[in-house]
Amino acid sequence: MRILIFGINYSPELTGIGKYTGEMGSWFAQQGHNVHVVTAVPYYPEWEVHEKYKGKYWITEDIDGATVHRIPLYVPKNVTSAKRIIHEFSFVLGIVPVWFKLLFTKKFDVVFCAAPPFHLGILPLLYSKLKGVPMITHVQDLQVDAAKELGMIKNKTFLNLMFSIERFILKKSKKVSTISLGMQLKISGKGVNTNQQILFPNWVDENNIMPLPKEQSLRQQFGLKDSDKVILYSGNLGEKQGLEVIIDVALKYKDRSDVYFLIVGSGGGKEKLEQSAKDAGLTQVMFFPLQPYNKLSALLATADVHLVLQKKSAADLVMPSKLTGILAAGGFAIVTAEPGTSLYTVVNQYNMGLIIEPESTEALCNGIEYAINNDISTYKLNARKYAEAYLSKENILRDFEQQLVDINK
Template sequence: MHILFLTDNFPPEGNAPATRTYEHAVRWLQAGHKVTVITCVPNFPEGKVFDGYKNSWYQTHHLDGINVVRVKTFITANEGFVKRILDYMSFMVTGFIAGLFQKKPDVIVATSPQFFCAFAGWALSAVRRKPFIFELRDIWPASITAVGAMKDSLAIRFLEKIELFLYRRSDSIVSVTHAFKAELIERGIDGEKIEVVLNGVDLTKYKPTASKDADLAKQYDLEGKFVAGYIGTHGMAHGLEHIVDVAERLQDYDDIRVVFAGGGATRQKVVDLIEKKKLKNVVLIDRQPKDMMPKLWSLCNVSLVPLVNNDLFKTVIPSKIFECMGMGIPTVMSVPEGEATTIIKETGSGLVVESENVEQIANAVLKLYQDNELYLSIRSKSVEAAPKYSRELMARSLLNIFRTYKK
């Protein structure tokens, strides 16, 4: 089977969509299938082309056996509604054109979070008369208004009409959460064609470690420190100003450090707040290559997983919780009560507190710092839960869906 996959994020980008697609694709190859990924030049989240790449109209290369086709797009940082729309629409056009030249695909898959990529996938499926699988990673454009990037308007309602059109025209929808499936059914989408395949963890890379990576710990002066880390994209949805406030509350504890690692639209805001508050217990680490992530995670005793207090985020499952399970890192989750908090509670892999509640987040970190028996118990339960969310299982589930719709 030849799987043609459209996504505007792919390694060496290290965000969740890029990681999910890559880790599934290498397993589809191992199962004997051909995979072609159409994507753009790596630039997320800073909106700057990565070293060694050029924003060219059409270029191809192989990554661990995956046939990667990169197309030219309008590139901008992950901020500003109009510029981002231009970015998305440019990939929709160039990705569609590139898809016309790929030989004999059996299924066409396109992923969100934004649906312009999915629109290109649907258009290709219509022209080439192949099944279209819509991988739904976010309810977009609702997430735009949820983070305050844009108010409800005629433009948003127009985008929602396109969104519903794509849901209806897809042969199958693969949702990354059960909550997304429930919401789509409430909006009139046929539940029979919606499957749920959660995010997961590559257990060949993310394993429990007894100590911090020695070189990184020395470089960032984290030897012998209890580290609460926020690792990942610094976006509007995460409310990282509250984590800066958490660091301020913890500054009297000499052995505790708060780490911010990554980049994104609100990275500079975080840096500015730290400087304004003159915090000495915060360590800033720039965005790292994906292959550095297990070493980066090894620095953390606790993972901080925040989202702003908006009802939309009740339906979101931050994918980093699965990497933390794989490495045995307890999670302090401060997101609206929903599917993600249920996973943490049922697996016992962390502590759940109120979204944006600085006092509760700080107290949860202190609880894990001071209660070693509790810490070791949660660590053990995290490792025990990880195999339920292995990439191997998720990749196999997706293949079964593709086989169902292959013509």
């Protein structure tokens, strides 16, 4: 098949949507499909264009057999709602010359568009209609819902306009895929029939991400002893997670010399967190940059406890991608989720982590106390078993490949 992928994030970004879209594009190319990708220069989660791509504009490169068309865009240093809107619109506008070029090349068999940004789908949808090609809109985050619930955008007229555009794109797509049953229900609420939907969950390469002993972790590199109790948050340091609670909890362990909080990653909220830890004199809160993929198992093995945090208002609007790696590494996760959400249901059903109330310092403290003072080996075994059974990269992508074949019949 000839597959055309649109997405603002792509490889070599290590976290978030770019990780999955990049791995998908590479996998399809490795299966012998002709893959073209329209994406931005990499910038996430640091919110800074990667050094290799600075000063470059419209370029084309090969990544693992996929032809990748890079688009320049505005990347704000300090991310606000207004600046993020400009950032995303700059990418959509930057696509136009590449879009015209692709319009007059050989027809693709399927168009795949990853959202957010939700309005990215306008140009891929127009391409699909002009060329008579089926389009799949893949929803990783329900961006407009999240912006509303988190109070990032408060203008009702603007919100209603965005919801209208989103519904139009979703309903006009041949298929709409998303990553959880909870998000499928919300998409159904937007008028998209269930027979138009595909469940396409995030995955993990369980052959590369696996449990390791502490001796093979990054504890020595980070200056930690094997006897230390390590609580790890790794990933995007953004608005949806409510990471301020980590600083509040760390204050309660200020007099414990054997308990450390590791925050590994980048994002718009990093400087604020660093300053809060500094102001509070929290020397046991340690910040490190994102680690390369080949060190991910070692990073995950560093922790006794993993934190998977979300704000209440983000329930079932996003599904934390970091959880797949934690499960594959046989890690113990404290997960903030409310009853009725997909996250709560799956973690509870398979007994593979501890679920606590979101945005509660007391609940997180109690969860950490439980984890560092009790035998949590059963949770860790269940986590690895679940990853092997339900999150296999090869199985999920093979199933989705068949969906694409069926759409073209």
